Amino acid sequence: MSQQLQNKEKCPRCGKNDLITDGESGEIFCSKCGFVIPEKISDASPERIFSDSNPNKSRTGDRTSLTRHDQGLSTIISPINKDSTGKPLSSSMKSSLSQLRKLDSRSNINNSTDRNLKQALSELLKMKEKLSLSDTVSEKAAYIYRKALERKLVRGRSITALIASSLYAACRETETPRTLKEVSSIINIPKKELSVCYRLLVKELDLRMPIIDSVSCIAKIASVAKLSEKTKRCAMKILKKAEEERILSGKEPMGLAAAALYLASLVMWDKITQKTIADAAGVTEVTVRNRCKNLKKFMDL
DNA sequence: TAAGATAAGAGGGACAT
DNA sequence: ATGTCAGTCTTATCTTA
Numbered sequence: 001m002s003q004q005l006q007n008k009e010k011c012p013r014c015g016k017n018d019l020i021t022d023g024e025s026g027e028i029f030c031s032k033c034g035f036v037i038p039e040k041i042s043d044a045s046p047e048r049i050f051s052d053s054n055p056n057k058s059r060t061g062d063r064t065s066l067t068r069h070d071q072g073l074s075t076i077i078s079p080i081n082k083d084s085t086g087k088p089l090s091s092s093m094k095s096s097l098s099q100l101r102k103l104d105s106r107s108n109i110n111n112s113t114d115r116n117l118k119q120a121l122s123e124l125l126k127m128k129e130k131l132s133l134s135d136t137v138s139e140k141a142a143y144i145y146r147k148a149l150e151r152k153l154v155r156g157r158s159i160t161a162l163i164a165s166s167l168y169a170a171c172r173e174t175e176t177p178r179t180l181k182e183v184s185s186i187i188n189i190p191k192k193e194l195s196v197c198y199r200l201l202v203k204e205l206d207l208r209m210p211i212i213d214s215v216s217c218i219a220k221i222a223s224v225a226k227l228s229e230k231t232k233r234c235a236m237k238i239l240k241k242a243e244e245e246r247i248l249s250g251k252e253p254m255g256l257a258a259a260a261l262y263l264a265s266l267v268m269w270d271k272i273t274q275k276t277i278a279d280a281a282g283v284t285e286v287t288v289r290n291r292c293k294n295l296k297k298f299m300d301l
Numbered sequence: 302t303a304a305g306a307t308a309a310g311a312g313g314g315a316c317a318t
Numbered sequence: 319a320t321g322t323c324a325g326t327c328t329t330a331t332c333t334t335a
Contacts, residue, residue, distance in 0.1 A: 100321070192312080195312090195313085199313090217322075251326080252326080254326075255326095255327080273302095273303065273304090274303075274304070274305095275303080276305095283327080283328090284327075284328055285304085285305095286302095286305095286306095286327080286329085287326090287327060287328075289305065289306090290327085291302080291324090
């Protein structure tokens with residue numbers, strides 16, 4: 001059970017003073033009718049109060065995020081010619097406001113870089129959902145894409161492909177196990193195009209990618225193929241040993257992990273076919289066999 | 302039916318031109 | 319920039335137990 005904080009506002013649905021802030025998710029909901037207030041997810045950190053006399057502990061705005069084209073810091077000039085009390089504006093005010101609006105729209109969205117960014121980021125959010133990735137990864141992807149924009153790498157390339165490869169790069173950087181193949185098939189971009197963009201990003205932005213740890217792939221494959229914990233641990237032992245023998249370089253980590261799991265399943269009498277494990281890992285049976293051969297040779301199994 | 306073997310082909314990294 | 323080369327992985331097909 002997470003920490004819950006009382007909230008002074010009224011529930012918009014039932015009108016009762018029973019709003020509660022969930023300390024973990026930051027959602028505000030009514031304890032009487034269960035209504036969750038949309039778009040009002042605040043962070044659970046202590047509120048910022050600028051004056052002690054302020055009874056209304058309002059927030060200072062949404063959190064900033066790299067996944068918004070303006071990082072969540074936009075100010076929108078209302079298109080309605082009324083002041084805050086609802087009275088119509090004077091004509092001189094109206095004309096200066098319309099000037100402001102013109103300037104504002106030019107400086108914001110009509111800037112081609114910003115327009116590009118806006119489109120890319122909306123695609124990014126869709127992709128993030130499809131690949132069920134965390135905010136951390138998409139933030140990182142947004143950061144990479146911004147860099148790419150700065151370096152003018154987008155010219156003449158498809159936004160979709162570039163933002164997708166940024167996302168893939170973010171996965172690599174955060175060691176989130178997603179293969180190029182998965183990304184390409186889920187987002188519907190040819191693998192080749194994606195890998196060209198990815199290599200471009202790595203090269204031009206000087207990204208330092210951590211080497212994929214095949215041990216972390218084991219967990220993923222094991223859960224897809226529904227293997228036992230025992231087998232998983234045995235496979236990790238095998239890979240650790242192989243790592244010491246230094247026979248891992250240049251091999252696909254997924255293939256290696258799959259082979260280690262297959263060998264482990266033999267040791268543990270965990271009945272599993274090569275096909276199942278190859279499918280779970282997204283490699284072919286032949287690859288599993290070849291990797292098995294390598295591993296066996298060095299481990300006298 | 303699962304596992305192993307073999308061959309042709311694709312694509313990418315390293316290195317030279 | 320383009321080409322070559324060794325090594326890897328995939329797909330397809332056949333054999334073996």
